[in-house]
Amino acid sequence: MTARPDPAPLLPLVTVTLVVRIIAMLALLLGILPLHLFLRAIRRPSPVPRIFLSGVTRICGIHPTVIGTPSSGPVLYLANHLSWIDILLMGGVLDARFVAKAEIARWPLIGFLARQNRTIFVEREARRDVRAQTDTVASALARPQPVAIFPEGTTGEGYAVAPFRASLLAAVTPGVTVQPVAIDYGPCMALVRWPKTEGAPHNAMRLIGRRGTIPVTLTLLPPSAPTRTARRSRPRLMRRWQGCWMRRDRFRFRGDVRGLRLISRNRLFRKDILQS
Template sequence: MSDLPPDFSHSPIRRFVRYGYRLPMLIWHLFVHLPVVLFLISPIGASMRTASGERLDHRAIRWWQGNLMRVFGFRPRRIGEPRGGTTFFVANHCSWLDITLLHSQRAVSFVAKAEIARWPVVGWLASRAGTIYHQRGSNSSFARVAELMVVRLQEGADVGVFPEGGTGAVDHVRTFHARIFQTCYDADVPAQPVALRYARGAEPAREVAFRDNESFFANFWRLLGNPGCEAEVHFLPIIAPNPEGRRKMSDQARRQIIAALAFATPDAAGEAASDELDPLLEK
């Protein structure tokens, strides 16, 4: 398509064509594949293992989420390897698809805003996958979430968080909230930074992020008709709890993610990690 105008893939005709074949794919994925996955993520699936030793319910979640990404035209690709043992994953955040993308590579109990639980299909499946919900604006909710994260990790489950505290731009990594890294000290587990990169070649796919005042449903529909792009999951070097404190650990994780994204810019407000009370109160 190099001989076509740069904006041809975004034309109304091409968008109409993409809806024409992606909508049937989405319907099939929801009404045929999803019931199978729901059976496999029952306690029966949790007690079974694949040939590689992975829990069957985790494998089912990864398969379903990976195919959901493909329905939207994304091409998931993993760079690096997730840590083998119990891990605290920290990632940049620009879209509701971030959880889906990371789940396509590793089944993780995410911390997410409580509103996600009410989203059709995505929220329900997130709940079945063990998502920990946080009520925005509530310090008591954060205290409960922090305690639950430690419990999950001590039980051997992976936990994933977005230390920016909310969604931002595809090519911009905001300040990380350092307090959330206290979980690594309390549970005695390392953190693994994860860079989630949406791109077309060397250029960021900026349209993946929410527009101003855009609802989940509007974003969902817009992305379903957008041209496809790469969706990369970069598993970066492990960071052990730093004796110098959680601010140092947070800053190290953020710098790794910025470097992996290549086109990302740091927060204009400064490089230092924030230690505000609630890292999950933003949108």
């Protein structure tokens, strides 16, 4: 998620629904933040970030449906990325912490909230620090809380799966379960998507201030556990995980398609891709 230029005026987006929902989110935050800070002070696990993200999801009128079973043990979730709403869903439903760009840590309020959920901030453009960043993610995967990555590295248009950023998956080692998650907004996809021409404030106000509900389905696809970490095996694994997201006519893959087959229109995924 990246801050973008926002030339569109914001005043027309100010609605009663927007104001009411923002007040409700602030009330929720102020009501549960003291408990979270207290639990952190005594070094106890805090359920507050998950409660907060789940609560904000409901306040914004987003109704998630979960299909499938979350993996146990050290798990890395790989999810397609369409909107900042994906973060609310992955954190609120799956209790995941995230790998995010370092610049988000400097965003007012958002950076503070991200740190409360133990977000892992990385400098993606700093190639010299790739090893240290990989070690940080690997260390996080050794803890009970799942880690979520949006391997496309940015939000997409919703109609295609962009090539994965290999550096984001360098921390995947034997013993870590990788579970792809398909986030599907159905008929609301065009509404929810975050175009590159739309600024962050405009997009947030547009979605929060919208009346009605937004149904979304999170499909937890079959997990896999890599048995080796050799660099030459990583492209095969990446193609396998990319194949998990190619669903019906909704997605097409942009990039290296070697070893992939078209997905049946009547199935969410093809077992021959997952087991290759």
